[in-house]
Amino acid sequence: MNIKLMLMTTAIVAGTTGMAQAETLRWARAGDALTLDPHAQNEGPTSALAHQIMEPLLIRDMTGQIVPALATEWAPSPDDPNVWKFKLREGVTFHDGAEFDSEDVVFSFNRAMTPDSDYKELLASVKEVRADGKYGFEIVTDGPNPIMPSNLTNLFIMDKGWAEANNAVKVQDYEGGEDTHAARNANGTGPYVLVSREPDAKTVLKMNENYWGMGEFPMQVSEIIYTPIQNKATRVAALLSGQVDFIQDVPVQDLARVAGADGLQVITAPQNRVIFFGMNQGDDDLKSDDVDGANPFADVRVRQAVNMAINRDAIRTVVMRDQSIPAGVVMPPFVHGWTAELDAVPANDIDKAKSLMAEAGYGDGFSIRLDCPNDRYINDEAICQATVGMLAQIGVNVQLDAKPKAQHFPLINTLETDFYMLGWGVPTYDSEYIFNFLVHSKGEKYGSWNGTRFSNEELDASIQALASETDLEKRDNMIAEIWKVVQEEVLYIPIHHQVLNWGMSDKVGTVVDPGDAAKFKYFTMK
Amino acid sequence: MRQAIARAWASDFMWSFRHSPVAIVSFIVAMVLIMAAILAPFIAPHTPFDPGSLNLMNGFSSPMQPNQFTGEVFWLGTDDQGRDVFSTILYGMRISLFVGFAAVTFAMILGVTLGLIAGYAGGWVGTLIMRVADVQLTFPGILVAMLIFGIAKGFTPIHLRDQMAIWVLIFAIGLSEWVQFARVVRGATLVEKGKEYVQAARLCGRSGTAIMVRHILPNVLGPVLVIATISLALSIIAEATLSFLGVGAPPTKPSLGTLIRIGQGYLFSGEWWILLFPAATLLTLALAVNLLGDWLRDVLNPRLR
Numbered sequence: 073m074n075i076k077l078m079l080m081t082t083a084i085v086a087g088t089t090g091m092a093q094a095e096t097l098r099w100a101r102a103g104d105a106l107t108l109d110p111h112a113q114n115e116g117p118t119s120a121l122a123h124q125i126m127e128p129l130l131i132r133d134m135t136g137q138i139v140p141a142l143a144t145e146w147a148p149s150p151d152d153p154n155v156w157k158f159k160l161r162e163g164v165t166f167h168d169g170a171e172f173d174s175e176d177v178v179f180s181f182n183r184a185m186t187p188d189s190d191y192k193e194l195l196a197s198v199k200e201v202r203a204d205g206k207y208g209f210e211i212v213t214d215g216p217n218p219i220m221p222s223n224l225t226n227l228f229i230m231d232k233g234w235a236e237a238n239n240a241v242k243v244q245d246y247e248g249g250e251d252t253h254a255a256r257n258a259n260g261t262g263p264y265v266l267v268s269r270e271p272d273a274k275t276v277l278k279m280n281e282n283y284w285g286m287g288e289f290p291m292q293v294s295e296i297i298y299t300p301i302q303n304k305a306t307r308v309a310a311l312l313s314g315q316v317d318f319i320q321d322v323p324v325q326d327l328a329r330v331a332g333a334d335g336l337q338v339i340t341a342p343q344n345r346v347i348f349f350g351m352n353q354g355d356d357d358l359k360s361d362d363v364d365g366a367n368p369f370a371d372v373r374v375r376q377a378v379n380m381a382i383n384r385d386a387i388r389t390v391v392m393r394d395q396s397i398p399a400g401v402v403m404p405p406f407v408h409g410w411t412a413e414l415d416a417v418p419a420n421d422i423d424k425a426k427s428l429m430a431e432a433g434y435g436d437g438f439s440i441r442l443d444c445p446n447d448r449y450i451n452d453e454a455i456c457q458a459t460v461g462m463l464a465q466i467g468v469n470v471q472l473d474a475k476p477k478a479q480h481f482p483l484i485n486t487l488e489t490d491f492y493m494l495g496w497g498v499p500t501y502d503s504e505y506i507f508n509f510l511v512h513s514k515g516e517k518y519g520s521w522n523g524t525r526f527s528n529e530e531l532d533a534s535i536q537a538l539a540s541e542t543d544l545e546k547r548d549n550m551i552a553e554i555w556k557v558v559q560e561e562v563l564y565i566p567i568h569h570q571v572l573n574w575g576m577s578d579k580v581g582t583v584v585d586p587g588d589a590a591k592f593k594y595f596t597m598k
Numbered sequence: 599m600r601q602a603i604a605r606a607w608a609s610d611f612m613w614s615f616r617h618s619p620v621a622i623v624s625f626i627v628a629m630v631l632i633m634a635a636i637l638a639p640f641i642a643p644h645t646p647f648d649p650g651s652l653n654l655m656n657g658f659s660s661p662m663q664p665n666q667f668t669g670e671v672f673w674l675g676t677d678d679q680g681r682d683v684f685s686t687i688l689y690g691m692r693i694s695l696f697v698g699f700a701a702v703t704f705a706m707i708l709g710v711t712l713g714l715i716a717g718y719a720g721g722w723v724g725t726l727i728m729r730v731a732d733v734q735l736t737f738p739g740i741l742v743a744m745l746i747f748g749i750a751k752g753f754t755p756i757h758l759r760d761q762m763a764i765w766v767l768i769f770a771i772g773l774s775e776w777v778q779f780a781r782v783v784r785g786a787t788l789v790e791k792g793k794e795y796v797q798a799a800r801l802c803g804r805s806g807t808a809i810m811v812r813h814i815l816p817n818v819l820g821p822v823l824v825i826a827t828i829s830l831a832l833s834i835i836a837e838a839t840l841s842f843l844g845v846g847a848p849p850t851k852p853s854l855g856t857l858i859r860i861g862q863g864y865l866f867s868g869e870w871w872i873l874l875f876p877a878a879t880l881l882t883l884a885l886a887v888n889l890l891g892d893w894l895r896d897v898l899n900p901r902l903r
Contacts, residue, residue, distance in 0.1 A: 303862075303863075304863045305862055305863050305864075305865055305866060308866050309866070312866070323863065323867075325863070325864055325866075325867035325869070326866045326867050328867075329866050329867060383654065386654040386655050387654070389655065389667070390654050390655060390657035390658065390678070390680070391654070391657070391678070441759075446844075453849065454678055454679070457678075457679050457849055457850060458654050458679060460649045460850050461649040461650065461652040461654060461679065461680075462654070463649075464648070464649040464650030464651075465650050470649075471759065471760045471848070471850075472848065472849055472850055473759065474844075474849060
């Protein structure tokens with residue numbers, strides 16, 4: 073090697089080590105956060121972005137362990153089993169310099185319990201929240217709630233003063249199409265400060281120099297440029313050509329290509345998320361079908377037939393290229409209450425499905441619209457298309473309406489769809505979370521993502537009782553009973569558990585978060 | 599009859615056609631493609647628009663290679679849903695051509711009518727029509743089509759959307775292309791209006807409508823024919839573009855543009871046939887129609903003779 077080249081190489085190496093202090097991470101995934109209002113939408117990419125800017129009292133680290141964030145210690149009160157006591161971190165400031173104290177926590181919790189909030193289900197058992205001095209905070213529940221801390225890992229704390237000054241005390245009514253200051257701006261205590269944001273185009277964050285965790289976490293990413301890229305091929309091309317450093321959703325067909333490319337790596341882990349279909353089984357008549365005066369989905373035999381008609385193995389092999397785990401229950405295996413029996417994949421039996429349809433009086437089939445997102449889950453639209461073909465085999469003529477998630481999700485919340493795709497991750501790792509959002513009748517405090525119109529008072533009472541059941545064995549039995557009803561009623565049609573494939577440049581160091589929320593303060597950069 | 603054919607064969611028009619290899623080749627190619635589309639149900643080995651007939655396990659079969667699960671062989675391979683690419687191209691071309699012809703017919707009727715009125719009536723009516731045309735011309739056609747498509751989609755009842763999608767496409771593309779017709783027809787009408795035969799007809803007491811339809815219209819049809827051919831190619835491409843962007847034909851009834859959109863997602867993973875064959879078909883179709891249109895323009899243009 074000649075001397076000139078050697079000198080150049082040394083210079084480059086020296087240059088890169090020197091730059092380690094200021095590393096930009098260009099981050100892409102299929103869809104953008106729906107809003108910056110931390111309580112308006114309980115949705116994966118929305119809270120994933122919020123986690124960089126804002127913080128809850130406690131978070132799950134990249135391996136799923138609960139660790140302190142804005143609270144340093146927490147425990148049930150020794151005097152009253154219905155009270156959880158939190159000790160808050162002192163000396164923390166918001167990005168605008170305002171001091172963080174218990175007032176902000178009380179404000180944020182009360183905000184998250186209002187009807188427009190999408191986190192109210194997590195706090196449904198909360199009777200009252202109160203400050204205990206400047207750095208103490210207490211949650212009073214209806215009865216003892218042993219799993220309260222795991223409900224709080226996505227419950228972000230806002231600055232009370234900032235919210236009041238910017239007319240953001242009320243939670244943004246996302247389904248109603250409201251736009252607020254808090255939906256486009258953010259003032260948190262988190263590791264990164266929002267520099268600029270164009271929804272669906274580009275969001276820039278820079279390191280918060282005053283972050284309380286500066287010495288505690290790697291904090292090697294100094295700037296984050298987040299660009300949603302919906303098109304699969306474009307997203308992969310951006311990673312291959314070095315325009316982005318990290319994509320959270322490598323298309324399954326391109327895994328080998330990315331893993332084999334120089335300077336790139338793919339890391340894989342099962343995700344805490346199940347994909348399924350919901351059906352309107354409560355209404356007397358459906359708007360989006362061709363049956364007059366009756367609701368085919370109201371008949372459990374039709375739901376069983378649909379469940380049997382879906383060939384989950386074919387979806388896994390062809391659509392997902394083995395990057396999924398077929399499911400028999402709408403609960404990821406990470407979750408407390410999961411059993412292999414519940415998750416046993418329903419047999420694909422077209423003949424039996426046809427005879428069930430005939431028994432239910434729909435031997436000639438019917439026609440229905442299926443609403444599907446096309447930028448949220450891995451190959452969501454392709455799964456829906458495959459479903460159209462499979463249901464056609466039992467006479468169900470499906471019109472597929474695939475659209476971006478920002479238009480899809482409100483259809484579920486406002487009960488405007490009769491047949492829809494949804495994916496559900498469980499940040500609390502407990503069945504109660506699924507029941508509160510997806511099984512309990514839709515109402516003021518519960519069931520905001522239950523688009524099935526299913527309602528069973530007995531079951532509702534049982535779900536509500538879970539929060540304060542301290543006898544863990546009894547609680548487990550209750551959970552099993554509720555799952556039994558969900559399965560017998562075929563409340564949902566589970567498809568599969570997702571597998572995460574994160575693709576990134578070699579210089580990025582991280583593990584895969586089972587919740588698919590990259591928390592960049594844990595990332596290392598070479 | 600034989601005489602008529604002989605006379606037609608000897609006409610200027612046919613003489614020029616016989617002596618233009620480009621015209622002959624593009625005519626044959628266009629005809630083969632159009633016939634293939636019309637006869638698709640008889641030629642195509644599969645029925646890709648019937649979702650119940652698809653087997654997902656056939657997905658991503660390579661051309662001429664037996665599928666690793668089912669052993670079935672597909673000439674041009676299959677797409678991500680197990681649809682035979684060859685059959686889907688034939689059926690997809692039906693959508694492309696039908697939308698193309700219908701949109702051009704719609705644009706032609708609208709454009710010619712408005713152009714005749716604008717040219718013959720003149721005055722504030724003519725000004726109004728032509729200013730609307732000018733404003734629309736400042737927007738790219740595809741943008742206008744997308745706008746109209748979006749609005750129309752909002753109006754169609756949800757359960758009819760799939761059936762209506764094709765008609766909405768025709769409406770949207772047709773509305774985005776009427777301007778060309780209107781401008782040319784208005785120009786030609788302005789010229790014809792001053793000619794003696796029109797004045798003679800007027801002196802005979804014929805009504806304005808009759809003069810427009812019976813006297814002026816036949817004399818402005820030449821350029822209209824040329825524009826119609828070129829518009830046909832443009833409409834086919836516009837339909838493909840809209841479908842490529844995911845706002846055109848429904849995903850379960852893919853047109854050529856939809857197939858190209860699907861195939862484009864599998865370029866990096868080596869499944870090239872999903873993209874290549876539909877794209878080549880679209881290119882050939884559009885090119886053949888366009889070359890025919892060019893030749894027609896040359897023949898009918900007195901200045902180039």
